[in-house]
Amino acid sequence: MNHSRRNLMQASGGATVMALAVSAGLLKSADVFADDWNKAAFDTKGLQETVKAFGGSAAVESKDIAITSPDIAENGAVVPVSVTSKLGKTESIAILVEKNPNALSASFDIPGGTEPFVSTRVKMGQTSNVHALVKADGKYYFATKEIKVTLGGCGG
Amino acid sequence: MADPMKIRASVTGDKVVVKVLMAHEMETGLRKDSAGKTIPAWFIQNVSATHNGKTVLSAQWGPSVSKNPFLEFRFSGGKAGEKVIVTWTDNRGDKRTDEATIA
Numbered sequence: 001m002n003h004s005r006r007n008l009m010q011a012s013g014g015a016t017v018m019a020l021a022v023s024a025g026l027l028k029s030a031d032v033f034a035d036d037w038n039k040a041a042f043d044t045k046g047l048q049e050t051v052k053a054f055g056g057s058a059a060v061e062s063k064d065i066a067i068t069s070p071d072i073a074e075n076g077a078v079v080p081v082s083v084t085s086k087l088g089k090t091e092s093i094a095i096l097v098e099k100n101p102n103a104l105s106a107s108f109d110i111p112g113g114t115e116p117f118v119s120t121r122v123k124m125g126q127t128s129n130v131h132a133l134v135k136a137d138g139k140y141y142f143a144t145k146e147i148k149v150t151l152g153g154c155g156g
Numbered sequence: 157m158a159d160p161m162k163i164r165a166s167v168t169g170d171k172v173v174v175k176v177l178m179a180h181e182m183e184t185g186l187r188k189d190s191a192g193k194t195i196p197a198w199f200i201q202n203v204s205a206t207h208n209g210k211t212v213l214s215a216q217w218g219p220s221v222s223k224n225p226f227l228e229f230r231f232s233g234g235k236a237g238e239k240v241i242v243t244w245t246d247n248r249g250d251k252r253t254d255e256a257t258i259a
Contacts, residue, residue: 037201042218078222096222101186105220108229114212115171119228123184123220 042104047096047131047142050104054094056140059133062087065143067132076149082119087136090116099128100102124149163256165240172234172258174205176242178229184219200225202245207234234258252258 041053041114051059068082081091093116094107117132124130127148134141159179165172178200185197199219205212212231234240236258243253 037216042216080226082228100220101184102218102220104218106215106217108213108215110213111211113210113232115230115232117230118213118215119226120225121222123182123222 042102044103046103051140052094059140060140062141065132065134067143067145069147072148074150076124076151079119079124080121083132085116085134087134087141089137090134092135093118094133095122096131096133097124097128100125158252160232161242161254163242165256171230171232173230174240178225178244182221182223200244205242207240216247221222222250
């Protein structure tokens, strides 16, 4: 039995099937990788690392960003978080949970005409600092609030 | 096909307040099932909202956004009777678009 030949046949056969699936529209290129999704930023562990993945240098703490959330979240699976920025020319708002396996939870682009405010709900594995990261006029700013979690939301 | 979104858009002062509730598992990829096998990640990655052909919000989400995600935002320049269209795309390439009339 010629094993190497068999392996080669299988490998090339698999590739052909994939190519056919793509060309037939069964697999969209978006399945392979979403180019408008910043994978690097969602893989980061901390605030400053996320800023770098966004292409910034370093974020500065700002009192013009407000995080609205409960101080104690009973259920870590559903923690309501709202962020309001009073910084002029706010371009984007991101929500990060420091102690989650990956810090970045959500990032919002704020076009002109849209208020620099977003509200959503995030999962928190444990009590942690939550950061709001705001890009305004090309620079990064952040605010921090600790949210206590009595029941984690990432267990399993 | 995923279940439809619930979208409410209403004029408050000079702004349009949009509230969206999406139906999605938002699986993190870190949980294990009862047999100890990791449940693959399955979550909404991109969200965008348009009004009169203009993007009023776009977002990138990770798996730590809660299950059945909620989103609220506000924009100016909308009038009652006009439409707000919201689209999401998840990491499997599944897509859902719904619209609401501004009240």
